[in-house]
Amino acid sequence: MSVTIKDIAERAGVSFSTVSKALRNSPLVQEKTKAKILAIAEEMGYRPNIAARSLVSKRSGVVGVVWPSVERTTLSALITLINAELEDSGYATLLSINRADAAIETFRRFQVDAILLFSEKDEPLLGVPSPSGIPILCYGNAVRSGFPSLDVNRQKAVRIAVRHLYELGHRDIAYIGRPEGGDPLQEEKASAFLDELRRLGAREPAEKAVAAISGMEFHDGYVAAKELLKRRDRPTALFGGSYDLTRGMMRAAAESGIRVPEDVSIVGYDHIPQMDNLEVPVTSVGVDIATIAATLARRLIAMIEETGARGNGAAEGSAILLEPELVVRTSTAPPAAPARR
Amino acid sequence: MSVTIKDIAERAGVSFSTVSKALRNSPLVQEKTKAKILAIAEEMGYRPNIAARSLVSKRSGVVGVVWPSVERTTLSALITLINAELEDSGYATLLSINRADAAIETFRRFQVDAILLFSEKDEPLLGVPSPSGIPILCYGNAVRSGFPSLDVNRQKAVRIAVRHLYELGHRDIAYIGRPEGGDPLQEEKASAFLDELRRLGAREPAEKAVAAISGMEFHDGYVAAKELLKRRDRPTALFGGSYDLTRGMMRAAAESGIRVPEDVSIVGYDHIPQMDNLEVPVTSVGVDIATIAATLARRLIAMIEETGARGNGAAEGSAILLEPELVVRTSTAPPAAPARR
DNA sequence: CTGTTAGCGCTTTCAC
DNA sequence: GTGAAAGCGCTAACAG
Numbered sequence: 001m002s003v004t005i006k007d008i009a010e011r012a013g014v015s016f017s018t019v020s021k022a023l024r025n026s027p028l029v030q031e032k033t034k035a036k037i038l039a040i041a042e043e044m045g046y047r048p049n050i051a052a053r054s055l056v057s058k059r060s061g062v063v064g065v066v067w068p069s070v071e072r073t074t075l076s077a078l079i080t081l082i083n084a085e086l087e088d089s090g091y092a093t094l095l096s097i098n099r100a101d102a103a104i105e106t107f108r109r110f111q112v113d114a115i116l117l118f119s120e121k122d123e124p125l126l127g128v129p130s131p132s133g134i135p136i137l138c139y140g141n142a143v144r145s146g147f148p149s150l151d152v153n154r155q156k157a158v159r160i161a162v163r164h165l166y167e168l169g170h171r172d173i174a175y176i177g178r179p180e181g182g183d184p185l186q187e188e189k190a191s192a193f194l195d196e197l198r199r200l201g202a203r204e205p206a207e208k209a210v211a212a213i214s215g216m217e218f219h220d221g222y223v224a225a226k227e228l229l230k231r232r233d234r235p236t237a238l239f240g241g242s243y244d245l246t247r248g249m250m251r252a253a254a255e256s257g258i259r260v261p262e263d264v265s266i267v268g269y270d271h272i273p274q275m276d277n278l279e280v281p282v283t284s285v286g287v288d289i290a291t292i293a294a295t296l297a298r299r300l301i302a303m304i305e306e307t308g309a310r311g312n313g314a315a316e317g318s319a320i321l322l323e324p325e326l327v328v329r330t331s332t333a334p335p336a337a338p339a340r341r
Numbered sequence: 342m343s344v345t346i347k348d349i350a351e352r353a354g355v356s357f358s359t360v361s362k363a364l365r366n367s368p369l370v371q372e373k374t375k376a377k378i379l380a381i382a383e384e385m386g387y388r389p390n391i392a393a394r395s396l397v398s399k400r401s402g403v404v405g406v407v408w409p410s411v412e413r414t415t416l417s418a419l420i421t422l423i424n425a426e427l428e429d430s431g432y433a434t435l436l437s438i439n440r441a442d443a444a445i446e447t448f449r450r451f452q453v454d455a456i457l458l459f460s461e462k463d464e465p466l467l468g469v470p471s472p473s474g475i476p477i478l479c480y481g482n483a484v485r486s487g488f489p490s491l492d493v494n495r496q497k498a499v500r501i502a503v504r505h506l507y508e509l510g511h512r513d514i515a516y517i518g519r520p521e522g523g524d525p526l527q528e529e530k531a532s533a534f535l536d537e538l539r540r541l542g543a544r545e546p547a548e549k550a551v552a553a554i555s556g557m558e559f560h561d562g563y564v565a566a567k568e569l570l571k572r573r574d575r576p577t578a579l580f581g582g583s584y585d586l587t588r589g590m591m592r593a594a595a596e597s598g599i600r601v602p603e604d605v606s607i608v609g610y611d612h613i614p615q616m617d618n619l620e621v622p623v624t625s626v627g628v629d630i631a632t633i634a635a636t637l638a639r640r641l642i643a644m645i646e647e648t649g650a651r652g653n654g655a656a657e658g659s660a661i662l663l664e665p666e667l668v669v670r671t672s673t674a675p676p677a678a679p680a681r682r
Numbered sequence: 683c684t685g686t687t688a689g690c691g692c693t694t695t696c697a698c
Numbered sequence: 699g700t701g702a703a704a705g706c707g708c709t710a711a712c713a714g
Contacts, residue, residue, distance in 0.1 A: 004691055015701045020693060030699060047450050051401065052691035054392040056706045062451075080438060092447050095436040097421060106433050109388050110403075219560040219589070248560070345707055356685045361709060371683060393707035397690045 003046040012040050023048070054111065062092045063300055064107035065116045066100050074243050074270045074289065075118070081293035082116070089301055108134060113304045116296065117147070135303035139296060140185065148303065150296055150320045152287045154185065155192035157324035161239055161267045161285040162196040164326055169334045170237040170265060171202055176211045176224045176249060177241015177269065186216070189241055189269065209235075216241070221248025229256045229264065236335035237265040243272055243284075250278050250331075261333035271327065281329035287322040295322060344387040353381050364389070395452065403433045404641055405448035406457045407441050415584050415611045415630065416459070422634035423457070430642055449475060454645045457637065458488070476644035480637060481526065489644065491637055491661045493628045495526065496533040498665035502580055502608045502626040503537040505667055510675045511578040511606060512543055517552045517565045517590060518582015518610065527557070530582055530610065550576075557582070562589025570597045570605065577676035578606040584613055584625075591619050591672075602674035612668065622670035628663040636663060 005023065009016035014033065022029045022037040023046075029037075054060040063086055067079065083093045091113070096103035100117060107115050115134055119141045138149040165173050178190035190210050197209065211228060213220040221240055228234055229252060240246030246268030253260050260266050260280045268275055271286035299320065346364065350357035355374065363370045363378040364387075370378075395401040404427055408420065424434045432454070437444035441458060448456050456475055460482040479490040506514050519531035531551050538550065552569060554561040562581055569575055570593060581587030587609030594601050601607050601621045609616055612627035640661065 006691080016691090017693080017702075018700055020691095021700090024693080028699065033699080049396070049691050050451050051392045051395040052706090053693075054706095055390070055396055055691080055708090056693045058706080060392065076438070083439065092451065093437075095438065096434075097417070097436065098424065110391050110433065217559065219558075219563060222560060347707080357707090358686075358709080359684055361707095362684085365709080369683060374683085390707050393690090394709075395690095396692090396707080397709045399690080 002049070003041075003044045004049070005046075008037060008041050008044060008046060011044070012037050059113050059304070060111045061090060062094055062110065062112045063114050063116060064094050064096060064103070064110070064112040065118065066103040066107075067095050067097055067118050073274070074272055077272050077274070078289045078293060081289055082296055085293050085297035086300070089297065091301070104136070114300045114307075116300060133307060135300075135307050137296065137300055137303060139292075148299070148318045150292075150299055150322065152292070152322050153324055154189050157269060157285045157287070158189050158192040158239075159196040160324060160326045161269070162193060163200065164283070164285075164328070165237045165239065165265060165267060165332065166200050166202070168237075168265065168332060170235075171335075172233075172235045173197065173202075173237045173239060174209050174211055174228055174235040175239045175241065176213060176221055176228075176245055177216075177239070178210050179213050179215050179220065183216075186241060193239065213245070216245060218244045218248040218251075221245030222252045223248070225249035225252035226256065229253060229258050235264070237267070237332070240266065240268045243268060243270040243274060246270075246275070246282055246284075247278065250280065250282065254279060260331050263336060265332040265335070267332055271325065275327075276329065278331075280331050283327065283329045283332040285324050285326045287324050292322060295320070343390070344382075344385045345390070346387075349378060349382050349385060349387060352385070353378050400454050400645070401452045402431060403435055403451065403453045404455050404457060405444070405451070405453040406434055406436050406459065407444040407448075408436050408438055408459050414615070415613055418613055418615070419630045419634060422630055423637055426634050426638035427641070430638065432642070445477070455641045455648075457641060474648060476641075476648050478637070478641055478644060480633075489640070489659045491633075491640055491663065493633070494662045494664055495530050498610065498626045498628070499530050499533040499580075500537040501665060501667050502610070503534060504541070505624070505626075505669070506578045506580065506606060506608060506673065507541050507543070509578075509606065509673060511576075512676075513574075513576045514538065514543075514578045514580060515550050515552055515569055515576040516580045516582065517554060517562055517569075517586055518557075518580070519551050520554050520556050520561065524557075527582060534580065554586070557586060559585045559589040559592075562586030563593045564589070566590035566593035567597065570594060570599050576605070578608070578673070581607065581609045584609060584611040584615060587611075587616070587623055587625075588619065591621065591623065595620060601672050604677060606673040606676070608673060612666065616668075617670065619672075621672050624668065624670045624673040626665050626667045628665050633663060636661070 005019040006016045009019045012019065014037065018029060018033065019037055022034045023041065050061060065079065065082070086093050094112065096106060098106070100119065104115060112134065115136045117136055117138045119138060136147050138147040140151060162173065175190060175193040178186055194210065211224040213224045221244065225238060225248065228238065238249055240249050246266065249266060250260065253264060253266070258264055266282060268282045268284040269286055271284055271288045275282045275284040346360040347357045350360045353360065355378070359370060359374065360378055363375045364382060391402065406420065406423070427434050435453065437447060439447070441460065445456060453475065456477045458477055458479045460479060477488050479488040481492060503514065516531060516534040519527055535551065552565040554565045562585065566579060566589065569579065579590055581590050587607065590607060591601065594605060594607070599605055607623060609623045609625040610627055612625055612629045616623045616625040
């Protein structure tokens, strides 16, 4: 049996409710008493019983994260950060890798205080409209049945990167990041890329500036880059649609004996610290995942508090869009030869 | 506010404890009453409050899974199955991607009923010796500070695969699955491979039969296989150390215009359904992940029940070793040319 | 078979 | 400041 506040109370010679207050750092307890109780609690290895606490306080102190797609470096890193962020605010994070609707059902039985829904693909969310009043925050796919959401201004990120390359003098830029299968998020980036190229008046913003790839993994970036770089009229700059792809592209360049940035410039989408750790630190665009994590956590906590105040879910459909930044590292430079025409 | 058993009781005109019994399908309630109550509960959208239930029953109905490494197809698939298996037995699964000690601490506060610890690398588990009597089951690294564990007989799996290839007539077999960095699990497989080759009396079970790779991802298998297959004296058979590696190897063969199994035989480690879905269904060894999942779940539940009975953790250090199987699909055949000498 | 009575461990009034 | 008392939603004896 674990240690309860009663055990502590007995040992400290106070009432158990005083212990409760002391543990919650209530101002209603003398500092001295508080210190003593804390010491004893520590010594006895006391762990609050979450079940009991949540029973009375109506809050479980847990945020459930629905995380259907488990295979992306950036997402994993993001989850880790969110986890830490929430932990700092006293919340524990639970992950579910089930389908969104099943996961939400489980979380609901658990009475989690909020649910964070990572939804890359448009899976059906039939009949799950914030059921028992648990606030749901949606990340990554703002176009969702009215849930509050938080997303990255992907288009803008892409445009910024393209402009950066363009301003350096690049006119022949290829984008690697549009997998077959038509993932809406990726499509959005690919078309922003083409659009921005046109807007800048590039001579030939041809469809072929977007390389065909089959997935978003390291290998896909590798293959596509290898192919592009061995061409006689190879692009002077490459833009990778994700960290993993960009890693693959860097590898391909290295193996092909093509120097970055002397022979080819490379920009990567995804603003994660790892970009800095590649063979050559890679210039990247996107919203820093630390920012995303912090914003997500703050928003989640705000939603929880709102829910407590009023009876129902959070403000319907409030959608936050995070603005991306460009971080120039060493993988981009003006093209070697004077800009071709 | 959610629906409670009292609400149901009132509506059904019975006492709340009758509702409780009915909901738990107790034989102490008349079928008719039971049916009526169930109907009302359903209609009102009743969800049991896990916090309350766990408070009195001392069980939370939750199994915590510590899952530090998030990037492997086989592991992800395994988690998914375990999740389903546990759910069938009425347990919810919570994942934590934190470090093992932190994760265990969180799970403890949550009073999970058991913890499943995936430990590939030997991370330190300092001072976490099944603390508040929560049973911990360890998977994947039996050599652990006395925790009950479940593991796969990796060595045997490797030997079986080698023997299969050998019996088909292959004498020149290469193993792709030993990443730099010295992951103990992978080292174990690599040395079993060499050892079995020697045991079978292969002419030259040279160290070079084990290809150098830098990781366990798709790409690593791809690169290694590409390299091996372009050699004049290329091996007649390849053995991949994981599903991901094997996929990469298959891709490399396809791109090199080398037919499987006519020109080269391929066996893959990891017994997962996906092996059957590759371009050519791949012969594989290992323990079916469905079996692993089921065993893990059963063991976990047994441990929970034991713990309930006696006061302390489960039988110390009981270690189960699962026996692998070979599933012959179409990627293996006798070597094309009569065995070289 | 059904209802009554205790709590589970904790937070929160409300007295002292 | 501190303690006593009530009760969160539920299960588990125990009576009826």
